[in-house]
Amino acid sequence: MQTRRQFFGATSAFALTALLAGCGGTTGASTDAKTTGASDSASSDGATGAASTGTLIVGFDAGYPPYGYVGDDGSYTGFDLDLAQAVCDKNGWEVQLEPIDWDAKDALLGSGQINCIWNGFTMEGREDDYTFSEPYMLNEQVVVVKADSDIKSMEDLAGKTVLTQVDSAALDVLQGDQADLAGTFKELQTIGDYNNAFMQLESGMVDAVACDLSIADYQMAAKPDEFRTLGALSSEHYAVGFAKGDTATADAVNAALKELDRDGTVKELCEKYADQGMSYDNWVLE
Structure with a gap:
């Protein structure tokens, strides 16, 4: 994050x-x-x-x-x-x-x-x-969706477009331990920074963002009614x-x-x- x-x-x-x-x-x-x-x-x-x-x-x-x-x-x-x-x-x-x-x-x-x-x-x-x-520092990789999204669980990501940062821990997880989950996505996209990732999520250009828990917490603190997390993909350390x-x-x-x-x-x-x-x-x- x-x-x-x-x-x-x-x-x-x-x-x-x-x-x-x-x-x-x-x-x-x-x-x-x-x-x-x-x-x-x-x-x-x-x-x-x-x-x-x-x-x-x-x-x-x-x-x-x-x-x-x-x-x-x-x-x-x-x-x-x-x-x-x-x-x-x-x-x-x-x-x-x-x-x-x-x-x-x-x-x-x-x-x-x-x-x-x-x-x-x-x-x-x-x-x-x-x-x-x-x-x-303890950290997790999580998936964030819009608060009003019909995506309620990881399983609901099937057929959806998920965005994460290039060369990020979230990308590593989705290409590694959670590759089966990522295989259900319509598309796993990457972007240079999470600022623009969340702008795309807010605008509806993508369905979800995979990111560090700290980044998700930051976004939800800034806009508490805009986003929510689905859950953790992995636990890790900084x-x-x-x-x-x-x-x-x-x-x-x-x-x-x-x-x-x-x-x-x-x-x-x-x-x-x-x-x-x-x-x-x-x-x-x-």
Whole structure:
């Protein structure tokens, strides 16, 4: 899958904002690199990691509230981005926020243009492709429909058009453990970001959206009478992804996250984004 912006603004306006807005000296990672397999591209001895360079370069999807998005003031904000800043403060690192094309994340990580992926990043099924932090947040993959839809159960998705984000955990589930369910759909479509996915659901262009529970909670908090969930496709965890071999940075991030939990910072951030669906009850790192 904040206080803030009109989530359902015009698509073109959002895209322009996401491209032009920035903070903290962010220049925006190049997205013309070809995406390659994570196990090939995201390999490193840690030389480009924050533990070596003193700068955590966070690759994130700028259209993924409440974890990372463009705020009302045009700067990047979100739970994970605030958490990354707090971790950097603990470790004496600089933070650099790099909005990326999600489909290019592996190439960018492998080239060193970013040195972590921190944006509601599901670790299950990717354990062999990255060096991960310890999991910090519980998540589920769910299916969302319009509140007045005649779709009442997963079985009712037969013959319907379902939309999800490209290279997302929801897509992995629907092509893996829930492939039989997806086989009943009229069509399983993909899109670049969940902002536009929910705009299409609201307009009736698609029948359902498969996404992270946090994204669903965000949407339902913004428009409580517009959407509802059918149920969970899978349960999983979020973690911070680093290039293979960058254990020094992963260890430093783990230690900082645990300190931030003990000193109450994590709970404060969850409360800050509670109106977007964030809950401290889902925090799992101790």
